[in-house]
Amino acid sequence: MDASVDRIANPWGGRTPYPRGAPWPYRVDTYLSEQNDPADVERWVQTASILHSDGDAMDVAVRDGRMVGVRGRAQDRVNRGRLGPKDLFAWQANGSGDRLARPMIRHDGQLVESDWTTAMERIVSRTKGLLEQQGAGSIGFYTSGQLFLEEYYTLTVLARAGIGTNHLDGNTRLCTATAAEALKESFGCDGQPGSYDDIDHADTIALFGHNIAETQPVQWMRILDRLEGHTSPRLVCVDPRPTPVARHSTVHLAPRIGTNVALLNALLHEVIRTGRVDHDYLAAHTVGFEGLQERVKDCTPAWAAGICDVPAARIIEAAEIIGVADRLLSTVLQGIYQSHQATAAAVQVNNLHLIRGMIGRPGAGVLQMNGQPSAQNTRECGANGDLPGFRNWANDQHVTDLAGVWNVSADAIPHYAPPTHAMQMFRYAEQGSIRMLWISGTNPAVSLPELARIRSILAQDRLFLVVQDLFLTETAQLADVVLPAATWGEKTGTLTNADRTVHLSEKAVEPPGEAKPDLDIFLDYARGMDFRDKDGEPLIGWHDAEGAFEAWKRCSAGRPCDYTGLSYDILRGESGIQWPCNAQAPNGTERLYTQGISWAHPDTCESYGKDLVTGASDGVVDYQSLNPDGKAMIKPAEYLPPHEEPSENYPFQLTTGRTIYHFHTRTKTARAPQLNAAAPEVWVEASATDAAALGLGEGDLVEVRTHRGSLRGHLRVTDIRQGLLFVPFHYGYWDTDTPAGPGGQTPGRAANETTVTDWDPVSKQPLFKTAAAALTLVQRGAGPPAPAPTTTASAPLGHVGATEGGPTARVRQSSNPPNSTRGETT
Amino acid sequence: MNGITLTLRALHLGEQHLARELLTAAERHRAEHEVHHVAIDLSRWSHEHASRIAEASRDHGLNLADPPQAPHRALPSLAAAADEETAGAPGSRLPPDLRLLYDLRHLHLMATGNSLYWEMLVQGAQAAHEDALLQLASSCRPRTLRQIRWTNTMIKNLAPQALQALH
Ligand code: SF4
Numbered sequence: 001m002d003a004s005v006d007r008i009a010n011p012w013g014g015r016t017p018y019p020r021g022a023p024w025p026y027r028v029d030t031y032l033s034e035q036n037d038p039a040d041v042e043r044w045v046q047t048a049s050i051l052h053s054d055g056d057a058m059d060v061a062v063r064d065g066r067m068v069g070v071r072g073r074a075q076d077r078v079n080r081g082r083l084g085p086k087d088l089f090a091w092q093a094n095g096s097g098d099r100l101a102r103p104m105i106r107h108d109g110q111l112v113e114s115d116w117t118t119a120m121e122r123i124v125s126r127t128k129g130l131l132e133q134q135g136a137g138s139i140g141f142y143t144s145g146q147l148f149l150e151e152y153y154t155l156t157v158l159a160r161a162g163i164g165t166n167h168l169d170g171n172t173r174l175c176t177a178t179a180a181e182a183l184k185e186s187f188g189c190d191g192q193p194g195s196y197d198d199i200d201h202a203d204t205i206a207l208f209g210h211n212i213a214e215t216q217p218v219q220w221m222r223i224l225d226r227l228e229g230h231t232s233p234r235l236v237c238v239d240p241r242p243t244p245v246a247r248h249s250t251v252h253l254a255p256r257i258g259t260n261v262a263l264l265n266a267l268l269h270e271v272i273r274t275g276r277v278d279h280d281y282l283a284a285h286t287v288g289f290e291g292l293q294e295r296v297k298d299c300t301p302a303w304a305a306g307i308c309d310v311p312a313a314r315i316i317e318a319a320e321i322i323g324v325a326d327r328l329l330s331t332v333l334q335g336i337y338q339s340h341q342a343t344a345a346a347v348q349v350n351n352l353h354l355i356r357g358m359i360g361r362p363g364a365g366v367l368q369m370n371g372q373p374s375a376q377n378t379r380e381c382g383a384n385g386d387l388p389g390f391r392n393w394a395n396d397q398h399v400t401d402l403a404g405v406w407n408v409s410a411d412a413i414p415h416y417a418p419p420t421h422a423m424q425m426f427r428y429a430e431q432g433s434i435r436m437l438w439i440s441g442t443n444p445a446v447s448l449p450e451l452a453r454i455r456s457i458l459a460q461d462r463l464f465l466v467v468q469d470l471f472l473t474e475t476a477q478l479a480d481v482v483l484p485a486a487t488w489g490e491k492t493g494t495l496t497n498a499d500r501t502v503h504l505s506e507k508a509v510e511p512p513g514e515a516k517p518d519l520d521i522f523l524d525y526a527r528g529m530d531f532r533d534k535d536g537e538p539l540i541g542w543h544d545a546e547g548a549f550e551a552w553k554r555c556s557a558g559r560p561c562d563y564t565g566l567s568y569d570i571l572r573g574e575s576g577i578q579w580p581c582n583a584q585a586p587n588g589t590e591r592l593y594t595q596g597i598s599w600a601h602p603d604t605c606e607s608y609g610k611d612l613v614t615g616a617s618d619g620v621v622d623y624q625s626l627n628p629d630g631k632a633m634i635k636p637a638e639y640l641p642p643h644e645e646p647s648e649n650y651p652f653q654l655t656t657g658r659t660i661y662h663f664h665t666r667t668k669t670a671r672a673p674q675l676n677a678a679a680p681e682v683w684v685e686a687s688a689t690d691a692a693a694l695g696l697g698e699g700d701l702v703e704v705r706t707h708r709g710s711l712r713g714h715l716r717v718t719d720i721r722q723g724l725l726f727v728p729f730h731y732g733y734w735d736t737d738t739p740a741g742p743g744g745q746t747p748g749r750a751a752n753e754t755t756v757t758d759w760d761p762v763s764k765q766p767l768f769k770t771a772a773a774a775l776t777l778v779q780r781g782a783g784p785p786a787p788a789p790t791t792t793a794s795a796p797l798g799h800v801g802a803t804e805g806g807p808t809a810r811v812r813q814s815s816n817p818p819n820s821t822r823g824e825t826t
Numbered sequence: 827m828n829g830i831t832l833t834l835r836a837l838h839l840g841e842q843h844l845a846r847e848l849l850t851a852a853e854r855h856r857a858e859h860e861v862h863h864v865a866i867d868l869s870r871w872s873h874e875h876a877s878r879i880a881e882a883s884r885d886h887g888l889n890l891a892d893p894p895q896a897p898h899r900a901l902p903s904l905a906a907a908a909d910e911e912t913a914g915a916p917g918s919r920l921p922p923d924l925r926l927l928y929d930l931r932h933l934h935l936m937a938t939g940n941s942l943y944w945e946m947l948v949q950g951a952q953a954a955h956e957d958a959l960l961q962l963a964s965s966c967r968p969r970t971l972r973q974i975r976w977t978n979t980m981i982k983n984l985a986p987q988a989l990q991a992l993h
Contacts, residue, residue, distance in 0.1 A: 137990050166986065417983045427858070431923055433991035614864055616975035617982075640870075643863050757859045764860075 002814045007031075008678045008805025011085045011660050011791055012213070012221045014813050017228035021201055021362075024222055028081035030812040031088040032061055032069030044071065046572065048078075048495060048503035050146050050488045051086040051663045053176075053370035054216045055497025057576055058083055060091065060489055060508045067091055067489055067509055076575045078196060078501055081814075084217035086663055086675065088811055091489065093671035094509075099470055100484035101513020111472075111482060116514065116524070119481050123438075124528035126464050130435055131163070136414070140167035140425045140434045143383050144441030145175055145372025146664070148493025148505065150548035151518040152374075152383035153555070154540060155440070158522060160382070161406045162531035162539055166414040167434060169385045170378035171442040172370070173422040174766055178337035179368035179498075180379050180386070181763035182346035184607040186354070187632055188600025190379055190390050191560050193592045194329065194365020195578065196499045199223055201363025204325035206236040206318075208349055209260065209335015210369060213244035214660035214792055216498075220244070234325075236318050238263065239335055240655065241685070241726060242719040243793040251318045254721045255308035257653040258340035258642030258770050263315070264348035265639060266304030269296040270319030271355060281357030285596050287627050288634035292351060295636030307639065309721075327363030328356060334371065334657060339769040343762035344612040344637035351634050359632075360593040367498065371658070374495040380561045381552065385419040385764070389559035390599070390606040393418055394620065397603070405555050407533040418617070421764035423448075423757070430457045438466040440518055441485065445474035445741065446665040446732035449755040449766050450708045455741055468521060471667050474732050477740040485518050486511030492545045493519065494571065500578040500589070502563070504571035519545055557582075560592075560599050560606075593632075601630030612637040615761030643758055646723070646772045650706060652690070654773035656729040656751040660792050665730045674809045682713040682749050683788040685726040686775060688797050691717045698798050699781030703747075704754060705774045711748035712778055714786035717797050725773055726794075727751040830950050830959070831886050837943040838879045838890045844936045844973070845872035851929050858926055864976065865933075871969045872940075882962050923988035927981060934977035941970045 005013050007029075016025040032038065044059035057076030061069035070091055074081035103119035104111040130138045141159050143152065152170070159168040180190045187193065199205070199222045213220040226232055227248060237249035238260075246252040255263050271277065272293055282289050301312035301319070308315075322328060330353060336345045350366060358364040370376060375384075382388035391398035393415045403410040420428070426448065428434040437458075448454045458465055458478040467479035476482045490511035496502045511517075516524075523543065531539035542548045546568050556563045556579075565581035565588075577588040592598065599605060608623040610616060612635055618626075627633055646653055661678040662669045669675040684702050696702060700715045704725060713727065720726055729751035733739050738746040742753065754773060759766045788794040789803045848869035855861045880890040920928060944967035951959035 134992055135990055137987050414986075417986055420987075423859070428987055430857075431991075433923070433987055611972055611975060614868065614972055614976040614979075615860070616972065616979040618975075640867055643866070758863050759860065761860055761864050 002812060002816070004810045004812055006805045006809045007085050007088055007811040008674050008809040009791065009803060011217055012224060013082065013811070015228050016225050016815065018225055019230040020203065020226070020233070024080050024200055024225065025815070026074040026080040028072050028074045028814045029083040029088065030069065030071040030814070033092070034808060036061070036063060036068045041068065043508070045506050045508035046073070047489065047505035047508070048576065049087045050373040050495065051090055051668070052084070052216055053373055053375060053498040054078060054084070054218045055373065055495070055501050055503055055576065056083055056087050056218050057503055058087060062508050065509055067094060073575070078497065078576055079218045082218045082221050085660060086669060089672040089674045090663070090668050092673070093668035094487060094489055096671045098472070099512045099515065100472060100482065101515060102484060103514070104482040106480045111477070111479070119483060120524055120528055122481055123466055123525060126436055127163070127529060134435060136164040137166065138433065138435045139163055139165050140420070140429070140437045142422055142425060142437060142439045142442065142444065143170045143378065145170055145172040145370070145375040145378060146441050147374060147518050148495055148545070149374065149377040149381060149552060150493045150545045151522060152377050152381040153388065153552045154519060154522045154548050156382045156388055157406060157540055158526045158531060160413050161408045162526060162529060164412055164414060166417065167420045167425050167428070168383060169420065169422040169425060170383050171422065171444070171447060172372055172375040172378045172384050173764060174447060175372050176370040176375040176379070177384070177765040178342040178346050178760060178763040179332070179370060180384070181343045182350060182368050185343065185347050185609055185612070185633065185635055186350035187593070187597055188605035188607070188627070188630065189560050190606055191592055191599070192367060192499050193359055194367050194499065195590050196222070197590065198329045198363050198365040199226065202233050202327045202329035203363065204236070204321055204328045205233050206322055206328065206330045207245050208238045208330060208332045209337070209339065210331045210333035211239060211241070211243040211245055211657070211793060212331060215333060215371060215658060216369070217660060234321055236321055240721045240724050241793045242795065250321060251314060253310045253314055253318055255310050257655055257724065259308040259639070260336055260339055260345035261341045261348065261637055262299070262304045262307040262639040263310070264345055265296045265299035266301050266315050267319045267322060268292065268348060268351060268355070269299040270301060270316060271323045271352065272296065274319070274323055276323035277355045278357030282355065286354050286632045286634050289355065292355070292634050292636040295638065322352060325356070325358070327361070328353065328358040329363060329365050329367070331367040331369055333369040335769065337765055338767055340642040340767060341637065341640060342760035342765055342767070347612060347635050348637065354632050354634050360591055365591065370498040373497065376496040376498060376500065380496070380556070385421050386606070389556050390561060391559070392606050392608070394608060406539065407535060407537070408539070409534060423759050423764060423766055426454065426457055429460070429463055432462060435462060436464040436466070438468070439475060440468040443469070443473040443475045443665040443667060443732070445478065446730055446750050446752065449752055449768060450757045451741070451750055451752045452709055453757065468518060471734070473665065473667055474734055474740055483521055484513065484515035485521065486515045490515070491517035491519065494549060496579070501576035502566060502571060502579060503576040504568060519548060597630060597632045600627060600632065602628065604630070609633070610762050612762055613640065642770050644756055644770055644772045650772035650774050652725045652773045652775055653723055654704065654706065654725045654727065654754060654771040655769040656727050656755060658730065659728045659789065659794065661789060662728065662730065665732050670735060674805050678803055678805065679728070679787065679789055681787040682711065682728060682731040682751070683716050683786040683794065684713045684775070685716045685718050685720050685788070685794055687720050687722045687724070688717050689722050691715065694775065694777070696777055697781065698796060698800065699783065699785045700777055701779040701781065703776050703778050705776070706754040706756070706771045708756065709748055709753035711751060711753050714781065716786035716788040716794050718794060719797060725775060729768065830947070830954065830956070831883070831888055833943055833946050833950065834879055834883045834886065834888060835890065837940060837947065838876055838883065840936065840940040840943060841872045841876040841879065844933070844940060845869045845876060847933060847936060848872065851933060854929065855926050861926065861980065868973050868976065871973065875966045875969070878962055878966065882959060885958070921993045923984070923991065924993070927985055927988055930977045930981050934974060934981070937970055937973040937977065941967060941974060944970055
């Protein structure tokens with residue numbers, strides 16, 4: 001049966017209910033731009049989404065050398081044919097007329113068009129000069145969560161072993177650093193324990209700070225389908241906003257911002273108090289339970305209620321649901337990761353699972369999520385501030401092993417301290433010890449906290465800034481050299497989603513003008529720098545994506561993220577495959593830790609752990625005495641009050657976040673007409689009580705101000721918790737009169753004008769959800785409501801016309817069996 | 827006054843002093859955001875230690891409630907310490923990244939001093955069968971050790987860049 005659905009008005013499309021334990025039925029979503037008919041499509045080219053970490057598998061429709069649409073891949077384990085609104089519409093941005101088509105260099109203060117030889121020569125000669133005068137520590141690389149594995153790996157080799165710098169990180173620092181750190185703290189090693197398939201088997205799903213309906217919409221469709229089927233799961237939602245998840249939950253807890261650890265400690269307290277602890281599991285697979293018991297013994301629901309401002313009875317109810325669950329799936333995202341005590345809180349979610357023995361069985365899993373599509377790849381490849389293959393920088397054996405893979409001496413790879421995290425790199429640039437920063441595929445002039453500061457760092461004369469991107473972003477406008485990059489659909493590579501599923505994304509069309517794949521740009525640079533290994537051979541011996549993939553396989557061999565059983569040919573098949581995939585597990589691995597904990601032994605672990613409050617590193621000796629047999633570690637944490645609390649002048653708490661119609665800094669989603677029309681402008685959410693107290697109403701133009709700066713937007717009155725404001729982040733300036741930042745007629749618009757420079761000391765993830773703010777009226781609204789969607793967490797309280805996409809947002813949904821299993825022509 | 831009361835007095839001063847110096851460092855290194863925030867968090871521990879020591883000391887006939895009049899001579903403040911360490915270096919005004927390292931080193935030494943007092947107290951309390959003091963020391967000392975680890979980690983992580991940079 002086929003249906004056509006407005007997927008802006010109804011972002012999750014139609015339901016295909018199914019009972020617990022059954023496979024998720026497929027539903028194939030197809031969107032072709034108006035002028036095109038499926039019969040006109042010349043080729044369908046296999047790929048997966050790069051707009052969030054679902055990893056939705058899809059085929060791109062090509063006609064006359066152009067992308068004309070997309071279709072979900074029915075046979076894929078991740079999405080079974082479904083696509084989210086961003087997957088369906090954002091590809092159109094690839095074809096927009098303002099794509100960068102030629103390199104640019106700064107000349108007399110202006111960016112002017114140039115050619116590849118000149119641009120690359122500039123970068124190479126600056127690198128060589130800096131290496132000579134100031135050493136490798138003067139050069140930093142800041143990359144993305146949206147490139148391909150092959151690109152991250154190549155960048156890692158050239159930065160770590162070629163340049164020899166400790167300064168390489170991804171913007172996954174803003175996104176998924178806490179997920180990785182929490183897994184290392186509990187399991188000794190990164191790698192998602194669970195699988196999206198756990199949604200099919202769970203009887204209870206607890207979502208901690210995870211508005212999955214907007215951030216991973218396709219997995220939300222899966223939950224909605226379970227909710228409509230027999231034996232539907234119970235949901236527990238922890239989120240201060242009235243999200244779609246909250247609306248479907250049995251219990252919704254809306255804590256004060258910055259109090260997650262208090263809440264989780266109370267949940268742990270209750271589970272332990274009611275005797276719902278799996279002592280056999282604890283004895284066999286964990287260490288540290290006594291410490292947790294001691295830590296949470298006074299953390300009663302009443303105690304937490306006072307801190308979190310949620311009723312104690314609700315906490316008890318949530319703990320009861322979690323405590324009696326037979327198959328508990330928990331998911332965690334930015335409400336935890338970008339908030340106060342991020343890692344400490346994320347680890348307490350792991351603890352809930354460990355004490356209940358809810359790991360390694362279908363439906364009993366933890367999903368420490370990622371926001372970005374290929375965030376997992378930065379983690380594996382070491383482009384995120386770790387060493388490749390989850391090697392431990394503090395373990396000489398691991399470094400020697402890596403040096404062997406690269407055929408360099410161990411001291412060519414900096415490992416005297418942990419790799420520098422992004423926020424510290426910006427600090428070094430601010431102080432002038434980093435003099436060259438190469439930014440690929442990310443837009444820190446909008447996405448980092450405290451933008452006035454970031455702009456001033458990037459604009460310094462002494463900093464040589466290279467920006468590689470698709471468009472002239474806010475960041476690119478500050479660059480000394482701008483390199484035009486090809487993107488998804490214009491280049492080939494692999495990407496791995498949050499549940500370890502590897503997908504191949506094939507080139508479908510040519511990039512515009514002289515734009516090149518990021519991989520080719522890095523390879524050009526490596527050639528220009530003439531990096532050599534120990535034997536005088538080129539350090540980077542590959543020339544294309546498949547060659548890079550094969551090189552990565554060698555680096556991953558025997559490591560937790562073992563790719564040796566994969567190849568482009570194998571991936572060019574029915575469905576994505578989950579690592580580890582090797583001779584022992586040729587079809588991939590659905591769940592980690594089914595037979596106990598595998599990578600936590602002192603000799604194999606990726607990290608010796610950190611103090612959850614101070615971030616201080618433990619040494620190997622501490623680790624050995626804590627965890628000699630390599631079990632899972634139960635690490636307690638005490639609650640600390642947030643660093644910025646409301647005051648007389650800044651009476652509100654302010655939180656920020658992503659929403660369903662926009663992604664990252666809107667460089668793509670604002671160039672997709674349907675997505676842009678659904679959420680064209682920044683808005684500000686406040687509760688009805690707060691709005692009334694200030695005499696404000698729906699649609700009024702308001703200003704949000706913090707110690708750092710301010711922004712203006714129209715007010716949306718919602719059911720958000722009292723005392724809290726929400727602003728969607730990543731609205732920037734490129735589509736305003738002052739495209740580089742606020743000024744002139746353009747007031748602050750980006751949420752990050754206001755956010756604080758502070759980060760979790762353990763994961764170093766910046767805090768975007770803890771500011772104290774003031775709210776004031778700028779101008780009475782003239783009638784129209786705020787430009788905020790009605791379909792999502794920003795749903796209005798009063799009557800506001802519903803968000804719709806109209807005829808151009810209609811998407812075909814088909815439940816007919818897919819007629820083609822491969823990506824070729826239909 | 828016996829050795830235990832003397833040690834309580836010294837430790838009380840040491841914890842108060844560390845609390846203050848952590849706050850001074852937090853203020854001085856506002857632009858070093860991690861140091862700024864964590865130092866404030868950690869100053870709370872020392873502050874709490876000092877009040878618990880004062881409370882426990884009452885049973886020993888000590889009144890430690892009031893802060894000491896002048897900084898203890900044996901405990902040079904951050905500024906003095908940094909000056910001392912660079913004395914002799916011509917025009918010894920340190921660039922901020924080096925000053926941070928020196929300040930962290932100073933905090934580290936202060937915390938280490940406190941941890942040794944705690945150690946002495948543990949031993950003395952055991953010998954004298956002073957269970958309440960033993961209890962106090964064993965609940966506070968681990969946090970002092972965590973303060974030490976923190977300064978150590980920060981120095982380890984920041985020194986490579988700071989010492990290599992051209993100033
Ligand atoms: S927008 Fe979301 S996915 Fe992108 S970096 Fe920020 S948190 Fe990560």
